[in-house]
Amino acid sequence: xxxxxxxxxxxxxxxxxxxxxxxxxxxxxxxxxxxxxxxxxxxxxxxxxxxxxxxxxxxxxxxxxxxxxxxxx
Numbered sequence: 001x002x003x004x005x006x007x008x009x010x011x012x013x014x015x016x017x018x019x020x021x022x023x024x025x026x027x028x029x030x031x032x033x034x035x036x037x038x039x040x041x042x043x044x045x046x047x048x049x050x051x052x053x054x055x056x057x058x059x060x061x062x063x064x065x066x067x068x069x070x071x072x073x
Contacts, residue, residue, distance in 0.1 A: 027070070033063040 037046045037060035044050075044057035051057055056064060 023070075027067065030063040030066050034060055034067065037063070 037044050037057050039045070039051040039055060039057055039060070042050075044060070047057055047059060049057040049059075052061060054061060
């Protein structure tokens with residue numbers, strides 16, 4: 001049996017998936033991550049990862065970029 005032989009029957013979505021996080025909560029979480037992951041000349045105080053070329057660990061860099069992407073909006 002081929003897929004063309006089956007009549008098309010739309011399936012209702014019973015679980016549409018996770019609800020998106022409100023922007024205010026996401027921004028607050030990113031600010032918290034940015035404050036917690038600090039590298040003062042060495043490895044990050046929170047996760048222990050070395051800083052990249054910007055002086056931030058990976059988690060802090062991601063949080064900074066997410067916050068910076070909304071500055072112009």
